[in-house]
Amino acid sequence: MRLELGIIKIEDVQFGDETIIGDGTLYVNKKELINLALQDDRLAEADVELARPGEEVRIIPVKDVIEPRVKVSGPGELFPGIIGKMGTVGAGRTNVLRGATLVTVGRIVGFQEGLIDMSGPGAQYSPFSQTNNVALILRPINGLAPHAHEEAVRLAGLRAAVYLGKAGKDVAPDEVEVYELRSVTDASLPKIAYVHPLLSQGLLHDTYLYGVDAKKILPTLIHPNEVMDGAIVSGNCVSACDKHTTFHHMNNAVIKELYRRHGKDLNFIGVIVTNLNVSLADKERSSDYASKLAKLIGADGVVVTNEGFGNPDTDLMMLCKKMEDYGIKTVLITDEFAGRDGASQSLADVVPEADAVVSVGNANEVITLPPMKHIIGDLKPAEVIAGGFDGCLGADGSVKIEIQSIVGSTCQLGFGKLTAQGR
Amino acid sequence: MVKYKVVHYLNQFFGQIGGEEKADIPPLIKEGAIGPGKALQQALGEEGEIVATVICGDGYFADNIDVAAEKVVELISPYKPDVFVAGPAFNAGRYGIACGASCSAVRERLGIPVITAMYEENPGLDLYRKRVYIIPTGDSARYMKEAIPKMAGFVRKLGLGQEIGTPQEEGYFPQGIRVNLFVDRTAAERAVDMLLAKLKGEPFQTEYPMPAFELIPPSPPIEDLRSATIALVTSGGIVPLGNPDRIEAASASKFAEYNIAEVNDLTSDAYETAHGGYDPTYANEDADRVLPVDAMRTLEKEGIIGKLHDFYYVTVGNATSVASCERFGKEIAKKLKAAGVNGVILTST
Amino acid sequence: MVKEIERVGLPVVHVASIVPISLTVGANRIVPGVAIPHPLGNPELSEDEERELRLNLVKRALLALQTEVEKQTVFEE
Numbered sequence: 001m002r003l004e005l006g007i008i009k010i011e012d013v014q015f016g017d018e019t020i021i022g023d024g025t026l027y028v029n030k031k032e033l034i035n036l037a038l039q040d041d042r043l044a045e046a047d048v049e050l051a052r053p054g055e056e057v058r059i060i061p062v063k064d065v066i067e068p069r070v071k072v073s074g075p076g077e078l079f080p081g082i083i084g085k086m087g088t089v090g091a092g093r094t095n096v097l098r099g100a101t102l103v104t105v106g107r108i109v110g111f112q113e114g115l116i117d118m119s120g121p122g123a124q125y126s127p128f129s130q131t132n133n134v135a136l137i138l139r140p141i142n143g144l145a146p147h148a149h150e151e152a153v154r155l156a157g158l159r160a161a162v163y164l165g166k167a168g169k170d171v172a173p174d175e176v177e178v179y180e181l182r183s184v185t186d187a188s189l190p191k192i193a194y195v196h197p198l199l200s201q202g203l204l205h206d207t208y209l210y211g212v213d214a215k216k217i218l219p220t221l222i223h224p225n226e227v228m229d230g231a232i233v234s235g236n237c238v239s240a241c242d243k244h245t246t247f248h249h250m251n252n253a254v255i256k257e258l259y260r261r262h263g264k265d266l267n268f269i270g271v272i273v274t275n276l277n278v279s280l281a282d283k284e285r286s287s288d289y290a291s292k293l294a295k296l297i298g299a300d301g302v303v304v305t306n307e308g309f310g311n312p313d314t315d316l317m318m319l320c321k322k323m324e325d326y327g328i329k330t331v332l333i334t335d336e337f338a339g340r341d342g343a344s345q346s347l348a349d350v351v352p353e354a355d356a357v358v359s360v361g362n363a364n365e366v367i368t369l370p371p372m373k374h375i376i377g378d379l380k381p382a383e384v385i386a387g388g389f390d391g392c393l394g395a396d397g398s399v400k401i402e403i404q405s406i407v408g409s410t411c412q413l414g415f416g417k418l419t420a421q422g423r
Numbered sequence: 424m425v426k427y428k429v430v431h432y433l434n435q436f437f438g439q440i441g442g443e444e445k446a447d448i449p450p451l452i453k454e455g456a457i458g459p460g461k462a463l464q465q466a467l468g469e470e471g472e473i474v475a476t477v478i479c480g481d482g483y484f485a486d487n488i489d490v491a492a493e494k495v496v497e498l499i500s501p502y503k504p505d506v507f508v509a510g511p512a513f514n515a516g517r518y519g520i521a522c523g524a525s526c527s528a529v530r531e532r533l534g535i536p537v538i539t540a541m542y543e544e545n546p547g548l549d550l551y552r553k554r555v556y557i558i559p560t561g562d563s564a565r566y567m568k569e570a571i572p573k574m575a576g577f578v579r580k581l582g583l584g585q586e587i588g589t590p591q592e593e594g595y596f597p598q599g600i601r602v603n604l605f606v607d608r609t610a611a612e613r614a615v616d617m618l619l620a621k622l623k624g625e626p627f628q629t630e631y632p633m634p635a636f637e638l639i640p641p642s643p644p645i646e647d648l649r650s651a652t653i654a655l656v657t658s659g660g661i662v663p664l665g666n667p668d669r670i671e672a673a674s675a676s677k678f679a680e681y682n683i684a685e686v687n688d689l690t691s692d693a694y695e696t697a698h699g700g701y702d703p704t705y706a707n708e709d710a711d712r713v714l715p716v717d718a719m720r721t722l723e724k725e726g727i728i729g730k731l732h733d734f735y736y737v738t739v740g741n742a743t744s745v746a747s748c749e750r751f752g753k754e755i756a757k758k759l760k761a762a763g764v765n766g767v768i769l770t771s772t
Numbered sequence: 773m774v775k776e777i778e779r780v781g782l783p784v785v786h787v788a789s790i791v792p793i794s795l796t797v798g799a800n801r802i803v804p805g806v807a808i809p810h811p812l813g814n815p816e817l818s819e820d821e822e823r824e825l826r827l828n829l830v831k832r833a834l835l836a837l838q839t840e841v842e843k844q845t846v847f848e849e
Contacts, residue, residue, distance in 0.1 A: 112672075112699055124605065146704070147704075190619065190622045192615075192618065201701065201702060201808065201809075202701065202702025202704070202809060203702040203703070203704060204702075205701070205702060238699065238700060239673060239699075253609055253610070253611035254611045254614065254615075256611070257609075257611040257612055257614075257615050258615065261615060265619060266615070266619065278701070278789070278807045278808035278809060279789060279806075279807045279808070280789055280790055280791055280792075280804065283790070300622060301618045301619075301621070301622045302618075303614050303615065303618060310700060310740075310741065310793075311790045311793065311808060313793070314790050314792045314793055317792070318792075329618065329621050329622050330618075331614050331615075331617045331618040331621065333610050333611075333614050334631070336601055336631065338600075338601040339747065340674075341553075341600065342600040342601040342602055342603075343553045343598075343599060343600050343601075344747075345634060346601060346631060346634075347631075348793045348796065348797070349790075349792050349793050349796050350633045350634060350796060351633070352633060354633055355621075355629055355633070356617050356618065356621050356627060356629050357629045357630055357631040357633075358610050358613050358614040358617060358630050359601075359610075359630040359631045360610045361603045362601045362602075362603050364674060365603050384671075384672060385672070386672050386673035386674070386699050386700075386741065387673060387674060388671070389671045389674065389676055390669045390671070390676075402674060403603075404673065404674065412610075413611070414609055414610040414611025414612075414614055415609060415610070415611070416609060416610065417605050417606050417607065417608065417609055417610075418603060418604075418605055419603070419604060419605075419606055419610070419613075419630060420601040420602060420603050420604075420630070420631075421589055421601070421602055421604060421630070422589070422590070422597055422598075422599070422600070422601060422631075422632070423589060423590060423597070423598050423600045423601070423602050637775070637798065638798050638844070639775045639778045639779055639798060639800070640778075640800075641778065641783070641800035641801070641841045641842065641843070642778050642781050642782055642783040642784070642800075643781075643783065643840070644783055644837060644838045644839055644840050644841075645783055645837050645838050646838075648834060648837075648838055653834070653837070656773065656777070658773065659811070701808050701809045702809045703809070704809070705809045705810040705813060705815050706809060706810065708815070709813060711812065711813065711826065712809075712810040712811070712812050712813025712815075712822075712826070713810065713811060713812065713813075715812045715826050715829070715830050717823065717826070718812070718823070718826045718827045718829075718830040719830060721827060722827070722830065722831070722834070727831075727834070728834065738773075748773050749773075749775070749776055751773055751776075752773030752774070752775065752776025752777060753776045753779075755773065755776070755777065756776045756777045756779065756780040756782065757780070759777065759780075759782060760780045760781070760782060764782065765782070765783075766782060766783045766784070766785075766834075766837040767777050767782055767783070767784040767785070768784075768785055768787060768830070768833050768834075768837075769773060769774055769777070769784055769785070769786050769787070769799075770786075770787045770788070770805070770811055770812065771786065771787070771788035771794070771805075771811065772788075772789075772808050772809060772811060
């Protein structure tokens with residue numbers, strides 16, 4: 001499977017009469033995008049606003065962030081099984097509007113969404129302060145049930161990303177990244193696999209693999225290219241800091257790093273996708289199965305990431321222990337919830353076998369965000385989103401909030417450079 | 424040229440007032456450096472000046488911790504110090520606690536950096552290490568010669584406003600606190616490096632050492648259930664519709680107490696969940712699925728239990744730190760015990 | 773919270789579905805719940821079946837409160 005990502009560098013985003021790319025700028029036809037979103041009659045109102053790096057803009061409440069792409073050649077279509085036709089993705093050429101995103105905005109339940117600051121002290125905590133964001137603000141019809149609301153917004157976001165992505169179909173990319181797992185001749189290189197748990201816990205906590213609800217899967221093998229080419233879509237929201245946005249899925253940092261070193265100091269043998277369900281029996285079953293798969297494919301070592309916190313810490317520890325018991329060495333990537341003073345127990349569950357852990361930071365750290373000139377969406381939910389609290393909104397529009405509320409601040413896919421140290 | 428002002432805390436002995444017979448003296452303050460403070464002053468050189476020394480009897484402090492700590496703050500604040508240093512207390516327990524408590528109060532009230540020093544077995548260490556920098560010393564005043572330069576080095580850094588590094592770098596007792604910082608490599612890069620080192624049998628440093636959780640001995644069982652009062656507590660966020668006390672969906676800062684004396688069943692028109700970490704659909708339909716009031720009432724009516732306690736307690740256990748839960752737990756436990764409750768069913772999601 | 777209640781000498785039973793977490797945080801009497809969003813319920817059952825399920829879980833919890841334990845104990849079916 002050989003995947004070429006044709007990188008089209010997007011340096012600016014503007015409204016225009018046509019949705020096209022010109023000279024590194026993505027032009028968006030606002031009316032067309034709005035009409036596209038409102039094709040779903042569960043949505044009553046839609047609007048589009050643009051946010052660029054460095055602007056004094058805050059986007060809140062954010063549900064998902066998606067990278068606009070288009071499949072130029074190769075089987076399948078973007079987001080197969082959900083928006084695109086079914087087909088195995090991960091081969092051929094996919095053009096990427098790198099530096100642009102589609103952000104879905106609008107209050108769904110109120111607890112689980114997050115925020116993005118395009119400048120100021122909050123900007124360094126989100127990768128999306130560095131991207132040109134097309135914010136799609138959506139309001140559902142009155143009385144729409146929460147499950148339907150979540151689905152309508154999710155699909156609208158994906159469709160919008162596909163629509164924007166099409167602008168890149170015939171554009172010559174600035175560079176082409178090639179992803180191919182060439183066979184490794186050096187038998188001394190350690191065989192490394194990646195175990196990738198997906199959150200699958202119900203409304204606003206779900207993930208989809210080729211359109212299948214991850215709650216329903218048994219752990220399975222997947223080619224890293226499939227992950228990089230949009231096979232996994234996020235329906236999860238909790239919490240903003242460590243939910244994998246669809247953007248994060250498509251740009252999985254662990255896969256990129258393993259690819260970078262494939263054939264050099266390791267042999268990247270594959271990816272195992274598993275889930276994070278709500279019952280103890282499911283957790284035992286999935287961790288048993290995923291660990292067994294790692295053993296079956298002959299992994300010497302495994303990188304394990306995680307999504308969410310709290311009960312998923314148990315899945316992480318089960319995977320670690322079971323693989324270590326098989327003689328497979330593990331390293332875990334996890335965030336921490338050590339309290340606002342950093343003095344609390346960081347994880348809900350621990351095992352002594354977890355002796356190699358990479359931390360992506362304490363999500364309870366409190367930060368004061370200054371007032372922004374412009375809010376895309378609505379500032380009021382700041383007090384109820386996870387990481388916010390009563391009175392955290394200043395009268396001047398400043399927000400005192402945990403970094404838990406910032407989209408991507410402690411993403412456990414290894415994207416960022418935030419960590420926590422023991423003092 | 425003096426760059427920063429220091430106030431020093433000593434007990435009655437090192438403060439040259441007297442021995443155990445003077446252990447009951449309340450806090451007092453004197454100008455300049457005294458006793459070991461003189462050696463400390465010499466080590467600080469010209470940059471730092473010990474402008475005053477506050478002295479208190481170990482016995483007085485131990486018997487009046489809060490009052491004594493407040494008094495220390497009051498006495499030192501007119502001197503407007505830049506740094507507060509206490510001890511070294513070596514293995515003297517009451518002294519160590521006094522040093523820790525004074526430092527903690529000064530830090531909180533005056534917002535200035537603080538530091539103390541003691542032996543690793545001093546009870547003051549575990550009580551105050553999270554809030555105050557504590558430097559390790561030997562177990563008695565024999566080790567004063569070694570303690571002073573270490574303390575001086577630290578006081579100097581704090582006085583000059585320099586950044587304090589990790590316990591390994593700077594030599595203070597690990598505080599058990601997690602502090603965020605940005606580094607120059609992504610987590611993915613660090614993870615793969617760590618894994619390859621582990622596979623090669625090379626040394627590596629985990630970024631999060633696994634802790635050991637404390638276990639409490641089990642309480643004795645209920646002898647006679649038929650006459651017992653059982654209380655319900657939940658971390659699943661079950662609240663009256665509208666969440667009147669606004670318990671947060673995550674990182675809850677409070678718990679609430681609600682009267683269910685007249686309630687036999689939690690219904691969707693009166694109760695909901697405030698917890699943002701699980702699918703709320705089922706709890707909103709029927710909150711008994713998280714807080715089993717209906718089942719408890721049935722058992723009460725049948726005489727299987729004596730009584731369902733009139734109040735239930737709720738918080739949201741989503742990302743809520745262990746420290747907060749400990750705090751809520753302590754207050755809830757106090758109320759339940761005072762109300763004569765015999766046993767508790769605590770539900771979690 | 774369970775530990776603080778235990779600390780004042782009141783017997784407390786933790787009804788939670790993720791038993792490993794309950795063990796890690798130090799609960800001494802544990803009754804496994806059904807699932808995270810509904811530890812004492814099962815929306816797939818009829819109302820009557822669900823009420824019976826809940827009653828049985830609560831009875832097991834009360835049994836745990838009446839049982840002497842020396843270490844952390846999970847009270848399964």
